[in-house]
Amino acid sequence: MKVVITILLSYLLGCFSSAYVLGKLTKNIDIREYGSGNAGATNALRVLGKKLGALTFLLDILKGILAVVIGKYLLGLDGGLLASIFVVLGHNFPVFLNFKGGKGVAxxxxxxxxxxxxIGLVCLIVGVTVIILTRYVSLGSILAxxxxxxxxIILLDNVDKNFYYTIWFLGLLSIxxxxxxxxxxxxxxENRLGKNIGR
Structure with a gap:
C-alpha cells in the first residue's frame, strides 16, 4: 500500500504544472501555446517574464524535493527513488494537461x-556554468x-544499484x-537566453 501511495502522490505532485498555473492566473493563457510550447521554467521565463520564470523554477524544484521527502519517509531510500521517477514523469506527462508537460530539469x-x-550541486554548477558561457539553457540542461x-560514478563509493539506475533514468529522460x-x-x-524574454 505504501508503494502505491508513494507512486500516486509523487505523480500527482509532478502533475502540478506551475508554468501552466501561473500562465492562467496572470495572463489567462495556456503557456503551451506560446514560445517553445513547453510547460517549464525556461518557457515561463520567455513568455511570463523573469519573476514568474524564477518562481516557476523554484516551484518545480520544490515539488521534486517534497516528493522525495515523502517517499523516503514512507519507504526509505527505495521510496525516495520511486518518488523521484514518478514526480518527474508527472511533470513531463501530466494527466490533467493531456500528458503535455515540461522537460523535468528543475x-x-x-x-x-x-x-x-x-550530485545535485555538481549538476547545478555544470548547468549554470554552461548557460553563463553559452547562453543556451538547453545545452546547460543537457550537459547537467x-x-x-x-x-x-566518480564521487560515490558502493553506490546502491537502484540509486544508480534512477540517476541514469532521469538523465536519459531529460536528454x-x-x-x-x-x-x-x-x-x-536554438534561441539563446535573453532573446524574447518578457517582462
Whole structure:
C-alpha cells in the first residue's frame, strides 16, 4: 500500500504544472501555446517574464524535493527513488494537461538535492556554468543531465544499484525530452537566453 501511495502522490505532485498555473492566473493563457510550447521554467521565463520564470523554477524544484521527502519517509531510500521517477514523469506527462508537460530539469534538480546533495550541486554548477558561457539553457540542461550519472560514478563509493539506475533514468529522460533542442543546436537555430524574454 505504501508503494502505491508513494507512486500516486509523487505523480500527482509532478502533475502540478506551475508554468501552466501561473500562465492562467496572470495572463489567462495556456503557456503551451506560446514560445517553445513547453510547460517549464525556461518557457515561463520567455513568455511570463523573469519573476514568474524564477518562481516557476523554484516551484518545480520544490515539488521534486517534497516528493522525495515523502517517499523516503514512507519507504526509505527505495521510496525516495520511486518518488523521484514518478514526480518527474508527472511533470513531463501530466494527466490533467493531456500528458503535455515540461522537460523535468528543475524537478530532477530538486530530486537530486535530497537524494544526494553533492550530485545535485555538481549538476547545478555544470548547468549554470554552461548557460553563463553559452547562453543556451538547453545545452546547460543537457550537459547537467549527462553529468549526474558520471558524477555518481566518480564521487560515490558502493553506490546502491537502484540509486544508480534512477540517476541514469532521469538523465536519459531529460536528454530524450530535449530532442528538439538538440536538433536546433546542431542546426544553429536554438534561441539563446535573453532573446524574447518578457517582462
Amino acid at each position: 524537478t530532477s534538480l530538486g530530486v537530486l538535492m535530497i537524494l544526494n546533495w553533492k 543531465s549527462i553529468t549526474g550519472p558520471i558524477a555518481t 530524450i525530452r530535449h530532442k528538439s533542442n538538440i536538433q536546433r543546436l546542431l542546426r544553429g537555430e
